[in-house]
Structure formats: C-alpha cells, structure tokens
Amino acid sequence: MQKELTAIQKDILDFLIDQIRGKGIPPTLADVAKHFGYKNRATVQQHFQAIEKKGYIRKSPKLSRGIELTLEDKYFVPRPILGEVAAGNPLTIYPDAIDTVKLPTIAKMPQDSFLLRVKGDSLKDAYIFSGDIVIVNPNLEPKNGQIVVAILNDAAVVKRFYKKRSEIELASENPEYKTIVIDKKYPSFKIVGIVVGIYRSMEKKAG
Amino acid sequence: MQKELTAIQKDILDFLIDQIRGKGIPPTLADVAKHFGYKNRATVQQHFQAIEKKGYIRKSPKLSRGIELTLEDKYFVPRPILGEVAAGNPLTIYPDAIDTVKLPTIAKMPQDSFLLRVKGDSLKDAYIFSGDIVIVNPNLEPKNGQIVVAILNDAAVVKRFYKKRSEIELASENPEYKTIVIDKKYPSFKIVGIVVGIYRSMEKKAG
DNA sequence: ATAATTACCATACATTTGTATGTTAACTTA
DNA sequence: TAAGTTAACATACAAATGTATGGTAATTAT
Incomplete structure (x- = not known):
C-alpha cells in the first residue's frame, strides 16, 4: 500500500540504502545534500519527509542519522x-x-x-x-x-x-x-x- | 595481534556490535554513556580511544556515530x-x-x-x-x-x-x-x- | 617507589545536526 | 483558473555531538 516515489526520491532512497548497508551507518542530511549537490540541508529534509510520508523510511526525531528503513526483511540479504x-x-x-x-x-x-x-x-x-x-x-x-x-x-x-x-x-x-x-x-x-x-x-x- | 581488551572495554565493544548489528546505526557517545550509567560522555570518549588504540574500532573524527568495526570477520558476529x-x-x-x-x-x-x-x-x-x-x-x-x-x-x-x-x-x-x-x-x-x-x-x- | 594505565567525573566549546519557517519556480491535477 | 505537489533555495536556532582539558582515585607494571 506504499505510494510511488518520484525519481528523485527514489534516488535518495537508493543512496540511503547504499550508505546504510555499505558504510554501516545512515548519512546525515548534510551528507546527502553534499552527494546530490544540494546547497543546503533543508532540501534533503523535505525529501526525507516525503519519503517517510510514503512509508519507505522512518525517522527518529532529533536523532542524528536517525533513519530506519521500513522495508520488509530489513535484517536480510543485502546482496541479490x-x-x-x-x-x-x-x-x-x-x-x-x-x-x-x-x-x-x-x-x-x-x-x-x-x-x-x-x-x-x-x-x-x-x-x-x-x-x-x-x-x-x-x-x-x-x-x-x-x-x-x-x-x-x-x-x-x-x-x-x-x-x-x-x-x-x-x-x-x-x-x-x-x-x-x-x-x-x-x-x-x-x-x-x-x-x-x-x-x-x-x-x-x-x- | 590485537591487544587484550579490559572487561569494561569488552562490554562497550559488545554493546557497539549489538547496536550496529541490531539497530543498524552506531550509538553516540551519549547513547553509550546512558546505557552504562555514565554521567558524562567523556568517559565513553576515553574508552573509545582505548578500544581504537587496541585496534578493534576505527573512528571518523568529528563525525557523529562515526564508529566502524575493524574486526576480521566483522560480518560474523559471535553470539552466545x-x-x-x-x-x-x-x-x-x-x-x-x-x-x-x-x-x-x-x-x-x-x-x-x-x-x-x-x-x-x-x-x-x-x-x-x-x-x-x-x-x-x-x-x-x-x-x-x-x-x-x-x-x-x-x-x-x-x-x-x-x-x-x-x-x-x-x-x-x-x-x-x-x-x-x-x-x-x-x-x-x-x-x-x-x-x-x-x-x-x-x-x-x-x- | 614511581610511573603508567584504567576508570570515572566535571566543565567548556566549536561544529554538526535536525528542524522550523519562508521564498521562488515548475509542473500536475481538479 | 485555482489548488496542490514537487523541487530547489536561504536563514535561523536549539539541541545533539565530538572533542579538549583537567582532576581524582584505584590498580598494575616497572
């Protein structure tokens, strides 16, 4: 029952997944902004809100890097x-x-x-x-x-x-x-x- | 070739492993301090430095939650x-x-x-x-x-x-x-x- | 006996970080 | 046409965070 992500939102989610499973820790807003060339964090902030609203992630308020994936099998296989x-x-x-x-x-x-x-x-x-x-x-x-x-x-x-x-x-x-x-x-x-x-x-x- | 950890340092490392594997993100200094009942973060800070010096973790300076495990088979977690x-x-x-x-x-x-x-x-x-x-x-x-x-x-x-x-x-x-x-x-x-x-x-x- | 390590505390500080609030613009939908 | 969504920007602020420095006490090694 999850809504469709836009192309940019999907890119950001992919980046999140990549960072979380690759580096082991979720990125900060600043990290994401830097990666996509955004000049400030508020842009990422809004994308996160949109992605969260569509149910793909869950954010822990005030917590740095407090992003959790809500995908099923989140403990499961990182690789295909x-x-x-x-x-x-x-x-x-x-x-x-x-x-x-x-x-x-x-x-x-x-x-x-x-x-x-x-x-x-x-x-x-x-x-x-x-x-x-x-x-x-x-x-x-x-x-x-x-x-x-x-x-x-x-x-x-x-x-x-x-x-x-x-x-x-x-x-x-x-x-x-x-x-x-x-x-x-x-x-x-x-x-x-x-x-x-x-x-x-x-x-x-x-x- | 790694030096022995003290009992407390081992407890802290275990907690790190547990958090990273379980919650997906490494804890902050404050998180660890709270978990072990320390009254300030500097105590944890020093334990991290000791554990890093002995080669069990690597810290990224200035980065929140910037803790990486350097264990050999860091993908195989010893569990009781x-x-x-x-x-x-x-x-x-x-x-x-x-x-x-x-x-x-x-x-x-x-x-x-x-x-x-x-x-x-x-x-x-x-x-x-x-x-x-x-x-x-x-x-x-x-x-x-x-x-x-x-x-x-x-x-x-x-x-x-x-x-x-x-x-x-x-x-x-x-x-x-x-x-x-x-x-x-x-x-x-x-x-x-x-x-x-x-x-x-x-x-x-x-x- | 002295030095080093361990273990904890306190305080202080600059950044980082998440968040809130507005603004502008393009595009879609009703 | 009007309303809504998407996408980017700027600025501001409180809280979180990592770090630096110094202190005390107990234990361990030299």
Whole structure:
C-alpha cells in the first residue's frame, strides 16, 4: 500500500540504502545534500519527509542519522541472490540476479561472498535442501570433503569436493545422483567457491 | 595481534556490535554513556580511544556515530548459544551460555532473539538437524504449524506448534517421537519462543 | 617507589545536526 | 483558473555531538 516515489526520491532512497548497508551507518542530511549537490540541508529534509510520508523510511526525531528503513526483511540479504544452483542435476545460472526486488537491508555480507539459492535434493544427505540459501566464498581453496559450487558447461552445481590423483570428483550424498568426475571433457570446469554456511528462514512455513 | 581488551572495554565493544548489528546505526557517545550509567560522555570518549588504540574500532573524527568495526570477520558476529534444546526428547537448558557461534549477519537476528543448538532428530523431517543453530524470537505469538521452543518440566523442546480447541499439541515430524499434548499435567508449560531461522556452519565438516 | 594505565567525573566549546519557517519556480491535477 | 505537489533555495536556532582539558582515585607494571 506504499505510494510511488518520484525519481528523485527514489534516488535518495537508493543512496540511503547504499550508505546504510555499505558504510554501516545512515548519512546525515548534510551528507546527502553534499552527494546530490544540494546547497543546503533543508532540501534533503523535505525529501526525507516525503519519503517517510510514503512509508519507505522512518525517522527518529532529533536523532542524528536517525533513519530506519521500513522495508520488509530489513535484517536480510543485502546482496541479490545471484542465481539458483543445482544440488541435483545442473541448472543454469542466470546472468543477472534473480531476486533483485526485495533485497534491501541493513545487514551485511562478507564482501567477498555471495548467496545462491539451492534447488534440488542431491545434497539432502548433507542436510542441504531445496530453497536453502548457501553462502559462498569464492576466495578459499577447496579441501577434500568440503561442499563447493562449481561450474560445468555453463551450469552450476553444489557438490562435495574430492581431489584425487589425476582428477577431481564432485559427489552427491544422495545416491540417486552419481558422482561427476572432472577430466578433459570439462574444459570450462571451474570451482566458483566454497559453501561456508547455509541459512534458512522459517517464515514461509508458518501455517 | 590485537591487544587484550579490559572487561569494561569488552562490554562497550559488545554493546557497539549489538547496536550496529541490531539497530543498524552506531550509538553516540551519549547513547553509550546512558546505557552504562555514565554521567558524562567523556568517559565513553576515553574508552573509545582505548578500544581504537587496541585496534578493534576505527573512528571518523568529528563525525557523529562515526564508529566502524575493524574486526576480521566483522560480518560474523559471535553470539552466545544459551543452551541446547531437544528436538527429540527434552533436554535441560543450561543457565549460562555454553558456547558461541559466529553468526553471519545475513541471518535474521533481531536484538530480542537468542540462539539454541539443537540436539536430536525429531525434527529431521522439517529439515532441522542435531547441531543446527536455531534463532529463537521470544516476542512473537505462535501460529499453528510454526516451530516453537517450549519448556516442559524444566526441559526444553523444539516442536511444531498446533493449537487445538482445548489443548495444545507439540508435534514432531519424525514418527519415532510421539506428539506431546499439553493439558493439566504440564503446569510449567511455557512457550519460550518461535524459531525464525536456522543457521548451520559448514566449517566443521571440512575434510 | 614511581610511573603508567584504567576508570570515572566535571566543565567548556566549536561544529554538526535536525528542524522550523519562508521564498521562488515548475509542473500536475481538479 | 485555482489548488496542490514537487523541487530547489536561504536563514535561523536549539539541541545533539565530538572533542579538549583537567582532576581524582584505584590498580598494575616497572
């Protein structure tokens, strides 16, 4: 039931979100004025009032930087979910974010990590299920037994990683899916990153 | 290579982390002074200087709320785990924290929530497993079908909640455990909170 | 024994900050 | 045409804020 923001108001809100999730603290009126080249704070003040009136932020009176985002999931993912990744058979990764709509948040992610939503059940014996969000760190060396995200032929999979003498194996824990052995047949094979954690929200399951 | 903080400095740093993660904005000197009962801001000012000198925070001069955390994994906040809770048969809750977990800040972690580590497998069909960390919010009204933490006879359980006409049922999804029906026999029954999310770190499983 | 650190307090001050109030102009809507 | 919204400006002010300086007492290290 929120009213539409004007283009300028949206720019300002975007800047707010950017600052809050990037720098960790909301900007002051002066900060915003400086960024947009306004010559005084009252201009920003009025924009804030308009944005607040439309319900996108909430201001704490008299409090410096007292701006809160009222967006849903404000504790949630600051970054888009980059795609869906198959725990069973490979799925294509979408070039752009698949969930760009409601990602604004206050919370932060490790800068070098990103999120993927898992589809498929090949890792169900590792307790990762369809719909879970996996946190992927691309800057770690995979060790045997770790769960990794890999790309094969333009598709992505989540599998357990094992380095053998002459090849690499990507194993599912679900016996319905067979282990993928990486050799010459996979010229575009690449380890995208290591799954360092999973997160699952319970909210959808409320009855 | 960071120097040790004193107990008070650690308390203040914890408060900073809590505010930044929870409320989204760092507190002012006055906020901190008020919280700890100090009569003026200069006391906090000096503590900040000490904490900064030891390398745990960085301050932006002259900037209100210009405090940044310099912690290594500043995106993984150590949170106390208050106890273990049975997904199968009840287990006692420990009075103090039994451990800490580094929770990624993407996880929804409102200030009023706390963490429990799950033991037992009675909820394995709800995809919650022994060892998982559940995020519990004590300030929400349970709805049918939600997973709750409850206390029965000084022990805690994680079960799915169903309110019937005259009684409350706590169901496991694993048929090995039977549903608990709450009636007069449980005078000390109490809903502790609602499970709003789960988190599982992969680090232990590295081979 | 002396110096350094920690922990708190008090006072003072320049800026920063949010807010209030008016003004002007362009554009939309009734 | 009149009224409302949007968008920018200027000025003014009280409160909030960070900072500087100095003091006292207890504890810890040298």
